[in-house]
Amino acid sequence: MTYCISSSFAWTNIQVPTENEQHLSFGQTFTNELDPDDISLLVWNIYKGEKENWPRDIKKLSYNKDLILLQEMLLTDEMNAVFDSFVYYQFDAAISFIYKKTNVPTGVLTGSIASPSMAKAMRTQKREPVLKTPKTSLVTKYKLKGRDDSLLVINIHSINFVSLKTFISQFTKFNTTLKEHKGPIIFAGDFNTWSKERFNFMDRFMSSHNLKAIEFDQDDRMTFFGNPLDYIFIKGLNYSDAKVLSDFTSSDHKPLTVKLNVL
Secondary structure, three states: OOOOOOHHHHHHHEEOOOHHHOEEEEEOOOEOEEOOOOEEEEEEEOHHHOOOOHHHHHHHHHOOOOEEEEEEEEOOHHHHHHHHOOOOOEEEEEEEEEEOOOOEEEEEEEEEOEOOOEEEEEEOOOOOOOOOOOOEEEEEEEEEOOOOOEEEEEEEEOOOOOOHHHHHHHHHOOHHHHHHOOOOEEEEEEOOOOOHHHHHHHHHHHHHOOOEEOOOOOOOOOEEOOEEOEEEEEEOEEEEEEEEOOOOOOOOOOOEEEEEEEO
16 A cells, blocks of 8 residues: 655656546457346456466466456456467457556456457546556446446446545546446456545445445455555346455455346
């Protein structure tokens, strides 16, 4: 939760891309539809892949997953090689900033076995202190086989070290998208809800859009000040087999997995 880099050094070594350059897409799928009766989901803040055994763990965790929502991706050569090994997946990234020296982007990443019908990167107007960088979210939509509606997916990494007002402003950007979408919704990621005030707002916001939090029988999610940071909210979906995979230690966050089906 702390930085070990001076503000002046950070300013000279990172670059925030323009709005037209904040979305990155790579990989290829063989379909543009998800099976509404069987959607397997992984949500995980991967700590920029810095811990030992991360490549092994992400491959194991992603096996047979239809949707993969990652936060703190860092597209180094090693991480690119890992994702290149995923057969028939498309990945869409919302880039927070780029390390100038290595030209390596970081942000959130959504992978799917179906190519999205829409993908939009969104970032906060305000920036976090010290590094002076925004936080990003990615909005994607996927066609559902045999249905006229689509699945809306929001992958978020919430802004940190800022006022509650600034934290709230990141969520209010989704109001129109959530209100206008008529199909099922997944809204998941690292919400940085380390305070009661942050949690209470998030809870009210999700309730206002009829989004329900998935509950875990054995809840070993990462906490800060006793509050969980990672969530999966859903609307128009049933869920089963929701797990926090506490045996995986290649990130400071624990992976979340769940099976979903459209109502």
